[in-house]
Amino acid sequence: MAKVKWRRKSIVSRLTFLVLIIIVLQTVLLAGTLIIGGVFDQAEKNAYQSFYDKVNNRKEYVQREMKNRWTNLDPYVSTIEKSIASDNFDSDQIFKDMMDQLIAMLRTTQVTGVYIILDHKGINDNRYPALYIRDYDPLSNIYSDDDIYMISGPSELAKDYQIPLDQTWQYHLKLTDANKSFYTSPYTYASLTSKASLLGYWSKPFKLTESDVPIITYSMPLFDASGTLRGIVGIEVTLNYLTDFFPATDLQPRDSLGYLIAYRKDGNEEMMPVVMEGALQKRMIIEDEPLNLKLLDSNRNIYELLNHEGKEVIYASVEKIGLYQYNTPFEDEEWYIVGFMREDYLLSYVKRIQQILMISLFLSIMLGALGGSGISYQLAKPIINLAKEVRESDKSKILHLNSTGLSELDELSHAIEVANKLILDSASRLSKIIEMVALPIGAFEMNKNNDNVFVTEQFFDVLGYENKDDDSYRDKETFKAMLDQVFSNPEPDEDNVYCLNLEPKRWVRVNVTISDELIIGVAMDVTDEILEKNEIKRDRDLDSLTKLLNRKGFQWQFEAWEKQYKENKSTEVAALLMFDLDNLKIINDTYGHKWGDQYIIKAVERLVHISDDSHRILGRRSGDEFVMLLHHFDSKEALREKVSLFFEGLKDHLIEFPDGSQRPVMISAGLMWYEYPELNYDELLHYADEALYESKRHKKGNFTESLY
Structure with a gap:
């Protein structure tokens, strides 16, 4: 490489010095303003706040449903208790008297199931007299009881009410060590107070039987008219129904990890996932391990999830669901709603600011280069002549520039000649590489100042034109008419995607950029992508x-x-x-x-x-x-x-x-x-x-x- 000679009156030294001053000043000013102004920190806090607001709003909504609708049992429980005579131990008669109240409670609370379970005195094998009915889809039928199934209870009662028996039906409900907590927990504490609502208990997910669906329940003690403890009464919510209240798209429109519900017995214990939803979430988050959370923002309860199966950084927003009152038996059982977002989505605005900064730095360099060019025109006429000679030369051929008589310009002329040769060699190699790889991509360029159109060889293949060697398509008006025909059949719900009138059907994505002088477009065959999306839509509907x-x-x-x-x-x-x-x-x-x-x-x-x-x-x-x-x-x-x-x-x-x-x-x-x-x-x-x-x-x- 030739050594540059720095002389005091050299055009190179003067122009370089000026450009460097402009670039350094602009770079320092821009970067200093952003850093000192705390733009990045504030953008990150704004992202955390938005994440917190979404999860907190979802928590408030679910908490209202759980406390104000699902557990609003007092009017029905009060009626049921007053209707149970202290000397009535005929469970079938009790269930017959309570059936209408239980159906009304199911409809009003809009849960998937309600039940009354009496104590099992006189019954062996852990079997309990129970009236348990379920509606798998509480919102789908409000006109009749056709959608109610009996899980447990007298079959004669089901026949009287024309309610089918569920495939898991039992006459007496069998409770085992694996599923009886929802009964024993409120029943055990019934002696603490006569106000049953203070003893309400939310169970962790479980199954009534091996073949049943997973559920969570809310149970409270049931007393008779004389205040004697007779069993429990409560509601159930299937996990399928519960997860409908946690739409993953609430956090991200695509590829969202969504929400889960976590539980811990004591404030010192780690949170365990108990309700998870979505295939992506179950693949990424380890279900059998406590959530390993690293605190990032204590004001907004934002954490980083450290134990997961993905490679990207995952953020978690954790909000406690207030289910129990203070000084009640189960207040140490804490439930949380946890929302997840990937770093690339949550901090996308921060990343965008960083990109803007990089672009600004690049533009600063360009501005310096343009300033140097303007000054160079004022300093030396030979530079203008050299630029004119380069501009008017045939770029498709190797350049041969005339000597200017100035050592700096002659060195520049030589460098231009070498660069021109390298570019031509590189363009030839790149064209051959694209042709060998056979990418389904084509491009075109139209200059507003002439009538010619430049296209790559693959462009007409992508659009399905067999006569790609026809020079008439290089005419601007003919080419525009061809594009208008392509653009006349856009694909619904897709950006810049068009259906081609071919057999079999094909789709292309055409992106066009328009500047002051040039119109540049790139076409890509996206047939496989559209066919896959259409197949997904058919399965969905x-x-x-x-x-x-x-x-x-x-x-x-x-x-x-x-x-x-x-x-x-x-x-x-x-x-x-x-x-x-x-x-x-x-x-x-x-x-x-x-x-x-x-x-x-x-x-x-x-x-x-x-x-x-x-x-x-x-x-x-x-x-x-x-x-x-x-x-x-x-x-x-x-x-x-x-x-x-x-x-x-x-x-x-x-x-x-x-x-x-x-x-x-x-x-x-x-x-x-x-x-x-x-x-x-x-x-x-x-x-x-x-x-x-x-x-x-x-x-x-x-x-x-x-x-x-």
Whole structure:
């Protein structure tokens, strides 16, 4: 390398000195302002505060549900206690008297189960007289008791109330060392006070039986009218239902570790995870180990989780759930809600500020270079001539510059010639490498000042154009028309992704950057990515048994149809129908749930024949409820005829059951016309549901139109 000679009057020395002064001053000023001003510390505190607010708000919401709704048992417990005579030891009679109160308590608290468990005097083998009912989905059915199951209790009582027996049903509830804590804990302390609500006890997750679902319970002592302890009363919440109150997307929109519930017996013990949700969380966090937390911010309870299976840093926000009052037997049992966020998401704003600082430093250097260039034009005309010669030369060929007569400029000319040669050699090698690797990426460049378009060889392959050697596509107007055709078919819910009209279908992502003179675009084949996303959406929206749309999937398609209907100002006749399978409970009780599923599948086979796919949307709302939108009909009479023919044809298709009997699928329906713009989806569904229940009462096996 040639040695640079620093002379006092040298252009190089003067320009370099000035550029260095500008760069150093700007760098010191910018970096000093950010550091002294505490920008990074404040940004980190803001991220912690936002994290704390999300977890604390979620804790407050769950705590209100647990304390104000789920455990609001006093009105019902008081009625139950007053109704139990001190001389009544007939558990079946007690349960019969209490059944209505227990169902009302289940509906009001909106939990998954309620129970009364009496003491087991006179009963061996740790079996307790119990009335235990459960609703696996408390929010799905508010019109009847069809969704209630009996876990424990007299089967005659279940028959009287037409409540099916759960597959884990027991006449007397068997409690073992593994599951009896929820009974013994409040029962043991019952002598401390006559106010049962002060002795309420939240259990850690457990199963009633090996095949049952995991639950948590809240139990309190149960006294009779004379104040004698008779057992316990309480509620249960299944973990599946509980985790619905902890949406992972509350913390991060994607790849979120979400929330978990932790427990510790004493304030000096470490917290153990007891309720976890989400596959990612269970893979990353060690379930059988205490949470190893390092305190980062005591004001906001922010910690770093040290024991996990991931490589990235994970932050935890820990908030205590206030379940027990002071000076009560279980106040030392502490429950916590713990939210998790990865460092790359939580501190993304801090990282962005650091990136901005780096960009600012880079821009400072550029500004110094531009300042030096401006001064150089004033200092030496030969530099201007040299720049003009370089600018007007053919960049695709090796440069040969004329001598300027100045040693510095001649050295610069030589360096430019060498750099030009190296760049041409590098560009040739890079082009060959890309061609060998066969990346599905192409790029183009359009200069606003000329009519030519420059494209890479792979660009037309990505877009699926076979005549890529046709020079007409290098014309700017022709090329724009080709891009407009690509941009005319955007993929819904995707940014800069377009569907190509090819067989088989292909998708490309096209990103375009526009500056003052250049339009630069990059196209990438993303077909595999889009196909994978579409497959995930289909799995999300389909019912696993019938392969019909599930509740949410049907609502999305209905709303999409309704939006198009209103935008097109359509005059077609449409109706929303609610279907309910008759006799499904009898078939389940008689032949088992396997034949009940067959009954449902046969019903679906008939429902799909009401109309073809282009005139209907069909979905399953719950076990025996289906919803259908019929549309694109010319008149109400035509639509009624379709529905009537469906019901008339049901009797011609019989199902043979294990006992040799044959019977048709029996269905009742309610129909609500889509002709009231003031009604939303839920209201239409409500009126169709009312008409359905009118059919169930008076026209079973047929349909009834809503009188709205």
